[in-house]
Amino acid sequence: MYENENCGRWDWRRQPLGQEEVGELRNLLLECQQVSLVVGSDRVIWSLDEDSGFSVKSLKNGMVDNGGAMDNYVMEWNNWVPSKVGIHAWRVEMERIPVWFELLKRGIAVSLTVCPICEEEVESAEHLMISCRFAQHVWSVISTWCKVPSIYAFTIRDLLEMHRYTCFSKRKEKAFYAVCLTTIWCVWRARNALVFEGNPIILNNVAGEIKALSYLWVKHRGKNTSLSWEMWRGFKL
Ligand SMILES: [Zn+2]
Numbered sequence: 001m002y003e004n005e006n007c008g009r010w011d012w013r014r015q016p017l018g019q020e021e022v023g024e025l026r027n028l029l030l031e032c033q034q035v036s037l038v039v040g041s042d043r044v045i046w047s048l049d050e051d052s053g054f055s056v057k058s059l060k061n062g063m064v065d066n067g068g069a070m071d072n073y074v075m076e077w078n079n080w081v082p083s084k085v086g087i088h089a090w091r092v093e094m095e096r097i098p099v100w101f102e103l104l105k106r107g108i109a110v111s112l113t114v115c116p117i118c119e120e121e122v123e124s125a126e127h128l129m130i131s132c133r134f135a136q137h138v139w140s141v142i143s144t145w146c147k148v149p150s151i152y153a154f155t156i157r158d159l160l161e162m163h164r165y166t167c168f169s170k171r172k173e174k175a176f177y178a179v180c181l182t183t184i185w186c187v188w189r190a191r192n193a194l195v196f197e198g199n200p201i202i203l204n205n206v207a208g209e210i211k212a213l214s215y216l217w218v219k220h221r222g223k224n225t226s227l228s229w230e231m232w233r234g235f236k237l
Pocket residue numbers: 115116117118119120121127128131132133134
């Protein structure tokens with residue numbers, strides 16, 4: 001609850017979670033404090049073009065002028081994995097998967113807020129795929145298997161772009177990217193199996209599933225018909 005002369009009395013459904021939300025709340029309250037109410041009838045204004053009002057053109061111009069507000073990121077698609085796997089990674093990148101943090105942000109009551117795997121931090125897409133201890137173990141297995149330097153990612157985008165910074169041939173780079181997309185897919189599946197079916201998460205099982213699924217997809221969808229399981233186990237393409 002919050003009260004001041006301009007804002008009236010807030011009655012939030014829940015307390016803000018994490019630094020980001022606390023910062024957003026503080027900014028909101030600061031904005032509200034700058035509002036001065038006057039007598040007269042209300043009217044709607046469009047701050048990007050106060051004379052003419054809203055138009056798509058003024059919105060577009062405002063976004064271009066603002067630079068950072070225009071997100072030009074285009075995810076690279078990989079037809080060696082099924083489209084559902086690529087779409088899932090794309091949704092993870094946009095933070096559009098139903099982890100607890102996202103459900104809470106949308107006002108959905110959930111009984112749990114911490115990561116169901118490590119139970120140490122609020123579960124966000126980034127936590128689940130990057131900073132969770134389990135995710136770190138998985139990426140460590142992947143980097144050892146594929147013989148790439150240790151994977152240090154700060155954002156999901158880093159995970160989706162790291163194949164570009166390998167010294168692999170184009171074909172091997174695409175296979176490594178397929179492995180990364182498969183990893184994001186399998187971590188999410190393992191998390192869901194834990195949450196909805198109570199299946200414990202076992203690193204070796206998840207790593208085995210990543211290797212087996214990516215082998216199937218890279219061999220058959222990528223038409224790498226001569227690729228044997230032995231070669232794949234050594235990530236030799
Ligand atoms: Zn965790």
